Amino acid sequence: xxxxxxxxxxxxxxxxxxxxxxxxxxxxxxxxxxxxxxxxxxxxxxxxxxxxxxxxxxxxxxxxxxxxxxxxxxxxxxxxxxxxxxxxxxxxxxxxxxxxxxxxxxxxxxxxxxxxxxxxxxxxxxxxxxxxxxxxxxxxxxxxxxxxxxxxxxxxxxxxxxxxxxxxxxxxxxxxxxxxxxxxxxxxxxx
Ligand code: ADP
Numbered sequence: 516x517x518x519x520x521x522x523x524x525x526x527x528x529x530x531x532x533x534x535x536x537x538x539x540x541x542x543x544x545x546x547x548x549x550x551x552x553x554x555x556x557x558x559x560x561x562x563x564x565x566x567x568x569x570x571x572x573x574x575x576x577x578x579x580x581x582x583x584x585x586x587x588x589x590x591x592x593x594x595x596x597x598x599x600x601x602x603x604x605x606x607x608x609x610x611x612x613x614x615x616x617x618x619x620x621x622x623x624x625x626x627x628x629x630x631x632x633x634x635x636x637x638x639x640x641x642x643x644x645x646x647x648x649x650x651x652x653x654x655x656x657x658x659x660x661x662x663x664x665x666x667x668x669x670x671x672x673x674x675x676x677x678x679x680x681x682x683x684x685x686x687x688x689x690x691x692x693x694x695x696x697x698x699x700x701x702x703x704x705x706x
Pocket of ligand 1: 568569603
């Protein structure tokens with residue numbers, strides 16, 4: 516299996532690039548943010564819980580997120596692989612993912628980390644707010660909070676995959692097509 520963690524701060528382009536990767540490699544796309552938003556829309560118990568954290572720019576608690584992710588993975592029968600978008604966001608999530616995948620006789624192949632500097636992220640998120648309808652994109656204070664949470668809690672996850680020699684940094688500045696090409700070549704040379 517080809518299991519990719521597509522990593523990067525909010526607004527780095529994970530969702531956009533995921534679409535390109537699933538098309539080329541036939542992977543299943545699992546975005547924790549998308550699953551939470553679908554639950555909010557359907558007003559499920561999980562959605563109600565997640566909403567309070569998401570609207571404040573905070574992480575949904577690990578236990579809730581990990582259980583949700585596991586139940587999404589097992590919905591797919593004999594997939595070619597997964598692209599994890601927005602997960603893992605903490606070291607505890609990364610550890611849980613490793614253990615869970617080991618139980619399925621597979622593992623993470625590669626972490627591809629999109630690198631984009633902070634001012635560019637803020638510009639992109641405010642622009643996305645114009646059409647995304649996401650409350651967490653519309654408020655500059657919530658954007659600040661999400662970037663701070665990324666720096667404090669999520670960025671350390673890079674070291675987890677660096678230690679396993681699975682980490683590849685990708686320049687996330689340029690046209691969408693240019694960045695896609697960088698991701699394709701990273702996958703093709705490292706896999
Ligand atoms: P972005 O990458 O632009 O922040 P996402 O859709 O990935 O957008 O995430 C939106 C929100 O969903 C996060 O700010 C967080 O509240 C919640 N969330 C998504 N993934 C996770 C996760 N792995 N752990 C905890 N919370 C998460």
